[in-house]
Amino acid sequence: MDESKELETQSVGKLLLKFSIPAVIGMLVNALYSIVDRIFVGRGVGSLALSGVAVTFPITNIIMAVGMLVGTGAAAVVSIKLGQKKKDEAEKILGTSYVLTIIMSIIVTILGLIFLQPLLKVLGASAETMPYAKQFxxxxxxxxxxxxxxxxxxxxxxxxxxxxxAMITMLIGAVLNLIINPILIFGFKLGVVGSALATITSQAVCSIWIYKYFTGSKSALKLKKENMKLEKSVIKEIIAIGMSPFAMQIAASLVTITINTNLAKYGGDLAIGAYSLIMSIAILILMPVLGVNQGAQPIIGYNYGAKNMGRVKKALLYAVIVNTCISTVGFILVQLFPTEIIKIFNKTDLKLIALGANGLSIYLMAFAFVGPQATCTNYFQAVGKAKYSMFLSLLRQITLLIPLILILPHFYGLNGVWRSGPIADFVSSVITFICIGYEMRILNGLGNDAAVNSCEERAKLSV
Incomplete structure (x- = not known):
């Protein structure tokens, strides 16, 4: 039986487990890319190198934003198309997304290398951290x-x-990165250069693996030459939905720039390094949440396309419950053991440890709300409602967090930077819950037999 058929016939709870567990494992492993880099750089090169690598995070976010713009948008549209029994159109989306990804990535590479040094200065690189930032x-x-x-x-x-x-793909890259990183940093004494080389080498292997998968016999959708072209209508569908995670990643870069500027002003280079560790921990906790969201996305998208609204609501409810538990456990751990967690990255620099532990406990004070908030935002993305997804994605980062970062340090100094996080988390969560409550009332009114606009119509309405 076609595996996609299970999305409308198998128990929603079993489906969520089937899809989420591999996704959670994959996302956790994927988080090891940045965490492994920071652990080995922090221990093998030093605190200033760690801060230099941290300065480049907005660049990494921009690179990921391009991948998410195309990949996440295409994945959501593919789920809906398969639910509508339109396999040929799903394969067109696959081919277009492959070409679009390559073209956009080349553009990012060229522009990034041309403007690298001035960009790093804007991102907060000092004279001491610039050499490390440029290399990485x-x-x-x-x-x-x-x-x-x-x-x-x-x-x-x-x-x-x-x-x-999908999980195996992430495992391959992360395990390779874990193996190659210490060899190049400690064995060949390449420092941050070795860490960066380990990262792109492992990613190259993943890309080859995925290309082989979509051109081989195992994949239900095939990457065909005739579909490797840029069709305006297909690109519009992909971008309409993918714009939300893209904007969220760009917003994350703007937040990092704003935070780094204030951290440099109120805490210096070590504060920037401490923030990078805080974000490593936050990302590690958030990855299971995103994994559950990725597991729920095809279930929600497929059944929305197939007009099975009862299954859509059930998948959302289960995902909210699981992710609330995950983010709550993460909140408890960082509040109980902040110092011990920071010491994983650096055991010798007492000032870095103190800055990181204090920032960690404050910045993630409202982290329990992040799980359900992210899940509700993911719902709007999964059903093709790009306008709602975009609004909620940017709400925390742009509308709330950046103004708070600019205002609070004037009153509380470095702690003002840390306090901006929980305030933004709480307020954005409340607004998101109001939006999803309204959406559920709409679904209750629709029922299972109500007509749902096609993906194309949704894209037109949401842009």
């Missing part, structure tokens, strides 16, 4: 295509009903 950022930019082919197409594997392969 330059190599990562060279690997943009390698990263985004794998990162961008992997969600489509999951959308067609093959979560195990």
């Amino acid at each position: 950022g330059g190599i990562v930019l060279l690997g943009t295509v390698l990263q985004n082919v794998g990162f961008g197409l992997n969600p489509i594997i999951r959308s067609q009903g093959d979560p195990k392969t």
Whole structure:
């Protein structure tokens, strides 16, 4: 039986487990990319190198934003198309997303390398951290295509009903990165250059693996030459939905720039390094949440396309419950053991440890709300309602967090930067819950037999 058929016939709870567990494992492993880099750089090179690498995070976010713009948008549209029994159109989306990913990644590489040094200055690189930032950022930019082919197409594997392969893809890259990183940093004494090379090498292997998958016999959707072209209508569908995670990643870059500027002013280079550790921990906790969201996305999208509204609501409810538990457990751990967690990255620099532990406990004070908020935002993306998804994605980062970062340090100094996080988390969560409550009332009114606009019509309404 076609694996995608299970999305409308199997128990929603079993489906969520089937799709989420591999996705959670894959996302956790994927988080190891940045965490492994920071652990080995922090221990093998030093605190200033760690801060230099941290300065490049907005560049990494921009690279990921391109992959998410195409990959996440394409995955959501593919799920809906499969629910509508339109396999040929799903394959057109796959082919277009492959070409679009490569073209956009090349553009990012060229522009990034041309403007690398002035960009790093804007991002907060000091005279001491600039050499490390240039080395790491330059190599990562060279690997943009390698990263985004794998990162961008992997969600489509999951959308067609093959979560195990999507997980294996992430495992391959992360395990390779874990092996190569210490060899290049400690064995060959390459420092941050070795860390960056390990990252893009492992990503290259993932991209090759995914290309082989979509051109081989295992994939239900095939990457065909005749579909490797840029069709305006297909691009519009992909971007309409993918614009939300893209904007969220760009917003994350703007937040990082704003935070780094204030951290440099109120805490210096070490505060920037401490923030990078805080974000590593936050990302590690958030990855299971995103994994559950990725598991729920094809279930919600397929059944929305198939007009099975009862299954849509049930998948959303289960995902909200699971992700609330995950983010609550994460909140409890960082509040109980902030110092011990920071010491994983650096055991010797007492000032860095103190800055990181204090910032961690404050910045993630409202983290319990992040799980359900992210899940509700993911729902709007999964059903093709790009306007809602975009609004909720940007709400925390742009509307709330950046103004708070600019205002609170004037009154509370460095702690003002940390306090901006929980305030933005809480307020954005309340607004998101109001929006999803209204959406559920609409679904209750529709019922299972109500007509749902086609994906194309949804895209037109939401842009």
